[in-house]
Amino acid sequence: MKTFLKVIATLVVLGVVALLAFILVPVQRSAPTEQLAADWQPQPGQGEYVLNASDCVACHTADGGAPLAGGRPIESPMGTIWSTNITPDPETGIGNWSYDDFRAALVDGLAPGGRHLYPAMPYENYRLMKEEDIRALYDYMMAEVPAVKNAVQETSLDFPFNMRFGIRAWNWLALTHAPGFTPADSSEISDRGQYLVEGPGHCAACHSPRSPFMAQDGVTVADDHFLAGGVVGGWNAPALRGSASEIGKWSTGDLATYLATGRNSHSTANGEMGLVVEHSLQHLTDADNIAIAAFLKGIDGDAGEVPQTLAAAGPTALPPAEADAAGADTTAMLTEASPEMPLGARLYLDNCSGCHFVTGKGAPEIFPELAGNSLVTGSETTPLISVILNGAEVPSSAKRPMVLRMQGYGKRLSDSEVAELATFVRTAWGNDAGAVTAADVAAVRKASATH
Template identity: 75%
Template sequence: MKTFLRIIGGLVVLGIVCLLAFIFVPVQRSAPAEELAANWEPEPGQGEYVMHASDCVACHTAEGGEPLAGGRAIASPMGTIWSTNITPDAETGIGEWSYDDFRAAMVDGIAKGGTHLYPAMPYENYRLMKEEDIRALYDYLMAEVEPVSNEVQETQLKFPFNLRFGIRAWNWLALTHDAGFNPVGASELQDRGQYLVEGPGHCAACHSPRTPFMSQDGVTADEDSFLTGGVIDGWNAPALRGEGSAPQAWSVGELADYLATGRNAHSAANGEMGLVVEHSLQYLTDEDNLAMAAFLKGMDGAKVETPETVADAGPIVTPDPEADDAGRETAEMLISADPEMPLGARLYTDNCIGCHFATGKGAPGIFPELQDNHLVTGSETKPLISVILNGAEVPGTAKRPMTLRMQGYADRMSDDEVAELATWLRKAWGNDAGAVSASDVAAVRGADATH
């Protein structure tokens, strides 16, 4: 009863906050659009390139649907949000939108007619984009994308989240950065990478933590919490800075390779990151993926001045001898095939060792490492359980056209066995993460069956 009353009380307070926001908080709009030269025109292909860099396709295309015609279900803590049709269809898309309408959506989260967009649209990040890129994107969508008539399902969140005027208060708390890009000035290469990471790439939308108000805690590089890791629908978006992060442990070349292809000598992209590679990053130039990698590396102290030096930039941390010793011990135990091995190790030998090997190092560019793999050792166990149950797929890209698939073991292993294997993986080769229970596995298996 007390819990019920607390929930009701919280909803009442939130409703009052939304009402006060409607009365007292004005609609927040940024400065007017920057005046571009009267004869300004986007560079050939600029708008399409910005569309890819901004990852528009991944959210605005339903599974099996027409590109950019909307209808994709986006999970959020408040409920399911349905992405909009951004083709130039006059009835169901944005065909009647002016540039000012479009810019208001990108920069302030306000659609034509004054409707507040839910922040599943990452306008917190897009507001950092350059004016010419926003204009080029608008011109591309209006002139080069085929209009598609697609009436998207209306988003209907439960009270009080269905009261969109309450987003005024949220914007007042969240949009603390002026529109436009402010480079750190580390180097021309890193500044380009910073722009792509902060603005169109909206990396902080996943890889920064969230405040109690669910806004991004760290939107730009001058904030300490920027890219220090987040959780999206039960999946870890790992930290991209600090001790143990991939940019710290990998070379700039390895990181750029991962961005462009979803795979490198250490890891493979899964979940939402796989979609980012498939729909966005593979279409960027080598120079831009290198620039992003150089910027991410530079946040931890590596100095990369020119593209010519990027491929030679190595890790800024030295190998951990203790982790290497632990890795050797695990490998020797697996190779021994001792019948007294723990169940998790025996399950690994029966099902996994052929691809990931006794060392847990896998095959570079094909089978990812399991030692120090953030999917294996992350705070959220759902990703690892899901991969064991359902398998995984790394899509083919222009540079790596072969699609990689791992089979699932849902029909082969019980909940107890999956829990034993996952727990063992999180402790093997020097990994140091908590145990997985059979109930954890059952929850993921049940959710998959419902879905």
């Protein structure tokens, strides 16, 4: 009942704010932060590079569809939002958009005619992009991206979210940062990383928490909760700052390697992060992935040794890591394999130890660590359950072309057995996360069957 009353109260407040915004705040486009010269031309390849850095393909390409032709469903707390066709097709895409139209969409969330875009489009972040990058992206989209005629499904949300004028109120509350990039002036490499993270990479869209009004609670490095961790579609987007975070134990080279390849000596990229690596980060230069890593590692401290190239980041293959002090008891129990072992531990030995080993440390760049893994220990249990039931895949990248696949165990294990296994790995090797129930597993299994 309390939750219901909170929802009603929030809707009432939003309604009042929307009415005030509708009356008091005119719909207008932000002025450019800098004027480009009349004869300005982008550098060769600049527009395509910005497209990759901005991860446009992942959202605007449906499974099996033409690149950037839209039609991908994006789940949100408001309902399903269908991504639009952003190829230069004049009828179903953006072929008739002027540069001012395009810039307004990226910076202010406004389509031609003043129609508000839903904030699944991360204009909270894109508004921090440099003017020359926005212009280069527009020129590339219009001149080099093939036009695809593809009328996508219209987004149709339930009341009151179907009233787009209410987004004017949301913008009033959420767009607390003026357009344009403000470097922290830490160093040239860190400032480059900051720009890529805050602007085109829009990392805060997933990795910052959300305010009660679903705005990003932390858009730039100057904000207290910037990249402190979030939840997206039932998946934990882990914190990207602080020594207590998962990446706190990684070197700058480890992190840069993960960004470029989706794998390192500790972890592999799954879910939405796998798409980010596949469609965006692997296409960046080594220097830019190193810059991103150096910036993230330096937010709350020293970035440590910053490699000049990914090849200098360390060896690409290492022997399985030994158990550390936190995992010694679990490792000893699994090694002894006593008949009195609990069911979860026995299931782990039978199904998981061949790849992740009794130490829970896995094999570098192949099988991720389970000890301290944010997917394993996160508040959201759906990802771990889904991986056990359905398996997982790490995409191919230019530097690591081998696709890594983990089989699913949904046909082999019952709901109660998956629950026991998941609970075990969430509490083994020093992990300290809550139990998983058979009902949790049944819900994920049912959702997977209907997906």
